[in-house]
Amino acid sequence: MRSWPTKTLALGGDYNPEQWPRPVWDEDIELMRRANVSFVSLGIFSWSWLEPAKGEYEFEWLDTILDKLHAGGIAVDLATATATPPPWLSAAHPEILPVDVDGHTLWPGSRQTWCPTSPVFREYAVALTRQLATRYHEHPAVAMWHVSNEYACHNLPCYCDECARHFRTWLQRRYPGLEALNDAWGTAFWSQRYTDWGQILPPRRSTTFNNPTHVLDYKRFSSDALLDHMRAERAVLDELSPGVPVTTNFMTLDHFRHLDYSQWTPTVDVVSTDHYLVDTLEHPRAELAYSGDLTRGLAGGAPWMLMEHSTSAVNWQPTNHAKDFGQTIRDALAHVARGADTIGWFQWRQSRAGSEKFHSALVPHAGADSARFREVEELGRIAGRLGELVGSRVESRVAILHDYQAIWAAEGPCMPSSELDALTAAQAIHRALHDRGVTADVVHPSADLTAYALVVVPQLYLVTDEHAAAVAAAAEAGAEVLVTYFSGISDENDHVRLGGYPGAFRDLLGVRVEEFFPLGPDETVALADGTGTWWSEDVTALPGTDVLTTYAAGPLTGRPAVTRRAGTDGAGSAWYVSTLPDDTALGALLDDVLSAAGVEPTVAGLPRGVETTRRRSDEGSWLFLLNHTDAEHTVAATGYDLVADAPVDGSVRLAPGGVAVLRED
């Protein structure tokens, strides 16, 4: 049986041979070999092709292509093929269709049009999984199972009556009784007290804001409902195909926040994710880096798989920009720099019809005789040389806390600001660290924080007592702790911690906040040394806490903006920043914090726009340098550049858009 490629960086992607006549299949495999493609994901959207009618299966085509791929030396990540039900299923059972918050049924015709709690859908999906696992668990090409697809992408929360029933069951597991639920949700207000479980509904469209804890629990339930579906498919694989690793591709992108992946990682054998650059973001490459660091955090620091990204343009943005020439290679290696050992794309061959026909692919419409495919071939050669670093881990001494449930709570409804994105602070600090050559792990508050020199707590609005204690314990153990505005405000039921903000961190930080003064997107507030954005607070520094910066305008003039409470007995100090400083002021603050933490950059004095990380294993270390600028840069370094396939002695020249990966001596 084939194991996952490890002697090379594994390159590959989604492969949809059912879109093409068979002669193309042979050309595909020949071209895959030319491009050093060593795996494909197969069958993701093939349900209607595998089971064209209830219980009638057509496996011949899949048998054939699996054999061909195996003969070509290509490993297969085989899908359970359940991502989208076939038309016959939704025609026979329209009750499987999801319903949106307004009560609109979402009809078939695109993809993933199924309700996560539908017992009918689950029965059919599990049956197909059973067929595939039975037939292919010993096929030598099959190196991994791929359950469903991108659960967070189009499977949004469903508000149907079936989900209402499952939600009640979920609540009955969460709460010891209705009184506990009424207390947790704060139903004393707006006449929402429940006196029977059957009264509870999903938070459907109402006249105004739904109860926020109700909404939060529905987000938790909706994430769990999809996870439950994955577990049902996985149970079949565990039974019938033991030993073959199982994954599903996460969506750790900025704009997919529906699933709490920290709950999902125990259910996958290897963490994989998809990533697509979003041009309309202000900092698309910083988002890529954040996503990589978050994915690595979910993987517990281990290497992970990039299951999908794009060679060039996608097809769902307002204007879908092509990538620059060379960027296909650079983007792939940017993920490797964050810990990916597998690099996949959607998709192998660009479709000529259907919804994704203008999504770029490894083989474009123009064919293999194209600049883009030649770039892929070049990357294939580089991937071979990078085989030596497979299994290594990214170095980091900084943790940035990330908790999807805290994000959900902060996203409202009815918060102090609906214009402030919950990840603004996290991303700004991550980006500022990155600009200083410092790599951070983006981790869940339940991760082991004790090994970090610096723990950043960026707008952790909702925090459990346990997680708050873990942050304090990290400080106690010697880590510097940097907490930003609007953190530690509420508990796991989204009840505000009383007596002054930030309740969960008040003692640690030595501050007390009486009131928030949020700022709109076009507002700023002067600081004694800089400018605050997005937020400000009426802060009092308690005795023993130093005021580092004050507000210099508006109603808060003269009051603390940034504070530091020094640790005693070897404990790290606790820094509080009650606004988001401008880039310069934030950078200066981070310089002080990093200095206190004793954290050095991966490479000192990096030019702006050059990204760096280091991967290390027992066999050595590898330095990544990615030039995202239009200018040439020279960086002091020594080793062997696996991209250029040439030694580097003292300094490496990075062409505009160029990349070097140095095996360090």
Next chain:
Amino acid sequence: MRSWPTKTLALGGDYNPEQWPRPVWDEDIELMRRANVSFVSLGIFSWSWLEPAKGEYEFEWLDTILDKLHAGGIAVDLATATATPPPWLSAAHPEILPVDVDGHTLWPGSRQTWCPTSPVFREYAVALTRQLATRYHEHPAVAMWHVSNEYACHNLPCYCDECARHFRTWLQRRYPGLEALNDAWGTAFWSQRYTDWGQILPPRRSTTFNNPTHVLDYKRFSSDALLDHMRAERAVLDELSPGVPVTTNFMTLDHFRHLDYSQWTPTVDVVSTDHYLVDTLEHPRAELAYSGDLTRGLAGGAPWMLMEHSTSAVNWQPTNHAKDFGQTIRDALAHVARGADTIGWFQWRQSRAGSEKFHSALVPHAGADSARFREVEELGRIAGRLGELVGSRVESRVAILHDYQAIWAAEGPCMPSSELDALTAAQAIHRALHDRGVTADVVHPSADLTAYALVVVPQLYLVTDEHAAAVAAAAEAGAEVLVTYFSGISDENDHVRLGGYPGAFRDLLGVRVEEFFPLGPDETVALADGTGTWWSEDVTALPGTDVLTTYAAGPLTGRPAVTRRAGTDGAGSAWYVSTLPDDTALGALLDDVLSAAGVEPTVAGLPRGVETTRRRSDEGSWLFLLNHTDAEHTVAATGYDLVADAPVDGSVRLAPGGVAVLRED
């Protein structure tokens, strides 16, 4: 039995003790006394706490808190508690849920999710009212009944089948027969002729614009349907609790225009309203003043109650800004300056859970040890001193006409401009008067206009013959009359008055308009002495009418923009302004009009940004001065400043954001 507080300005607010454990209740009453809180509104959203299952009542908690409040000397405005049905009721009777214009059911989970015509909802609401009135009509703490809550806020027009039936009945009362309805609605167009009452539906989502008179009548019906609900609850109170005054809190804010409050005032014993500053408005404080003058107009000039406002931030704006320090006092007194004798807030103690947990309160999350609560205590002391002006009335010699039905008609559909807000002219003129120290009453056209020196008719698009005659009669009686563009265009069925605009006022004004030339938000038109905005018209001045200003650019160049027809035999003159002049030109025009009317400012030569009004009673007069600027200002005045608790001899210094209320000698 307790009467409403009159020896002090009554301070208080919504009190939701069911959100808190009982030990907090005792602290609440102690803090209320510290802050001179003399009333609370109780039980507004308590239905599910009072009647947790059909016909099962839990009154013990309400008994207890009423007794405690009474012992604390605090009057209670007791709610009928029917604002939001409990979950058990909507679970048992989903037919009570409202349906929006698109056909979406609005589900429970927030508040006020009930259809105004539902007989089921009404039966249950009336039954609860009956229980409360029976149990508490003799409780000594109960000084007032508070029916439902903020009817206009989330009870929007409902489009369900039950409403369709009630609409037909309403129409049968309005029109003598279907022929009259067909004529009124103009169903000769677009094949809309009704031949059976049962064919009539609410103006639900259609392919394009619904018939405008149909839409107008549905707005009238929807306002009446809620009023009918209020009357049903009030009837129970009249029966079981005679002598206790009854109110419901209106929403006289700019963005709540769904109810025609001029129809509601006979149903309340005292006019009360809520008001929240809206940061996103261009002139939020002018909106507050307009709202106060409108509320006073609804109260017939008598003092009124501010039932709710906020100490600081709300939680439903895009960014919810905190108020400046000191602004809590200033905002409260701004309402008193417009005639309020009661000042309430939502809410007493800031919630720790639920949809309004980030709405500010008298006792914030930080507790009583906070700058905001100390400010409330200071206001409590001021309120005590202001007790002497309770019952006095605001002086004004200017009326600005305001008719919700004219606004509804002007809001379309399918008007000359959908970008021109129907209140633009009213608010611009109100603000310009205010800037000149002139206080205006905002009154319904049916009010007695004969006592005013100046009557302003701002974009009164729809006007009945009777109201048009009343304006003419005011001029005849000596008042100056100022009419703006797009007034007097249609009759009560929204039929255009033919033969040249503005049909209803053509003779009074001595002008004839052939065509409208509306301007977009980014357009202006030059005038001979200024700039016109939003609108222009092809005006002909009839013989005897003076042209004061002409258009100076575009197709209307040289034609009249502003005219005046002098009155004879002691009649006032009639001014017509066919565009909205810029602030300077409008100010100059108003100076001329005020001069002709003999109206003097309350205080001459006021600095820009200092607001003033005068209240007067048989016992004396009180001058209000509110400094809304960041600079100190000095104003010539003499008397005793009840805010500073100090005499004023010749001039009063107003700190930035400061307020003075002078008992005049």
Next chain:
Amino acid sequence: MRSWPTKTLALGGDYNPEQWPRPVWDEDIELMRRANVSFVSLGIFSWSWLEPAKGEYEFEWLDTILDKLHAGGIAVDLATATATPPPWLSAAHPEILPVDVDGHTLWPGSRQTWCPTSPVFREYAVALTRQLATRYHEHPAVAMWHVSNEYACHNLPCYCDECARHFRTWLQRRYPGLEALNDAWGTAFWSQRYTDWGQILPPRRSTTFNNPTHVLDYKRFSSDALLDHMRAERAVLDELSPGVPVTTNFMTLDHFRHLDYSQWTPTVDVVSTDHYLVDTLEHPRAELAYSGDLTRGLAGGAPWMLMEHSTSAVNWQPTNHAKDFGQTIRDALAHVARGADTIGWFQWRQSRAGSEKFHSALVPHAGADSARFREVEELGRIAGRLGELVGSRVESRVAILHDYQAIWAAEGPCMPSSELDALTAAQAIHRALHDRGVTADVVHPSADLTAYALVVVPQLYLVTDEHAAAVAAAAEAGAEVLVTYFSGISDENDHVRLGGYPGAFRDLLGVRVEEFFPLGPDETVALADGTGTWWSEDVTALPGTDVLTTYAAGPLTGRPAVTRRAGTDGAGSAWYVSTLPDDTALGALLDDVLSAAGVEPTVAGLPRGVETTRRRSDEGSWLFLLNHTDAEHTVAATGYDLVADAPVDGSVRLAPGGVAVLRED
């Protein structure tokens, strides 16, 4: 029997006498005669007035007004009156109501609230048509039948179950079997394979993009469904009223693209359209000209009817601007310049009630004593003099291809850019030609292209093999061919033509494109001689193709932007422009192309903003000159100006906004 007016330009419009008392009717006819109104459209929205209950008819009023009109010498375009069902019909049969893509029923109350495939609606509509045809086919006033009204305007695609059934039938006619449909739609992707016709649904709201060929076929079906309805009504007229010409008013405006009128023209005896200027467009007058040239293209170059436009403001734009004085005449003649022989308005007399009461009319609210009506009277006199050109045709040697189905495909979903409007290139080139005094026909690719000196192929994204061959044949026959970016990409099933873009035109143009580089609305790309907007491509010029311009910045620097492949053996050359050049660069390119094609302007050296065309018949030629500027211009010309009713000898002076129509010597 009355024939259509031909001795004068026919002026007229929609006439809705049922809105007015009978004495007004007599005044109407007198005023029509004063204004030289020679036709009216009658009964368009009269169903509920003609058939107030099922099978009960009230024809007396229509008899009366038809007699009066006939006596007044006015021809009648009599409607089948089926545009909007009466309330009794939708009350009895709510299943006739349309359903939108989200599943919302669209309710009665506005207009055209009927599903195009409803057999019930059709039965009633045909029955009414039969009544009218029987009663009036011999009435001497009736000169034309007007079927329904503005089919594209509010009859949008319906997604109800009845439409689903008809869609399946339509598909069964289009495809030989389900396998062919699966192949055409590319259902191999996203698990969309259909195994039974009954599984197919309209492309209703789904979780994300619906299959694009599914969507495209639904647009085709929806256009055909309305056409089928028209045919059903027409069949009755053919049976009962043979010899009377039949029309329906198209909507050839930029923002109405739902119907493929190239399929409709065989079903009308004369092409008629409506046109309304849209102020919010960047180039409203260019849109008018484009619409006229498109309508003429649909009419095969023959004269056509402008069934509706407006004398002044409409009532459905954000701000509805009045027209300048004089513009009523100029706008009417602008349509005549493009080939209209009939000029109609909506409507004769401005309504006093209902949805269109603020839509301007020939007789305004102010009455006939108004500048606007006097302008109409003046136009009446001009129309009489223009009778001599009735029947003449507009000269043009340039064709611009326009295919609604290509537009539908390009409008997505999921295209390289959703921000690029599909008509951007067509309109930019049309406007640039117009600015150079060159008139173009806007024609369907199936038109006879061989007679043109220049054929422009503007973003013809989808093109059939036959249409691509027709373009190549035109070049072969000697025409210059100018193709823009993103043309020839897909076939009739919207399958991408592989091997390099632009597949259908690659050989003709001698280029090969590997990848698109679309630009957003705020992006540009430098060219060697100008600036590119909206789009760019990675172009390779094949041997024998000349590079005229290159990209000068960004990833495409140095690569071809504009190319020309010279024709051999008398063939025209093939020009490719892979971006949309700025106005100057596009103009320079067109100058070269026109020069190569030997196309001269109608009038050389025209001032910017002066529009010109020439109409010609066997009796002579007429030169149109329309001054759209605020300045006076002089143009060299000789003849007799039918507008000024004066001879022109050598030069004609055009006042600001003025028009001349010269009979040339």
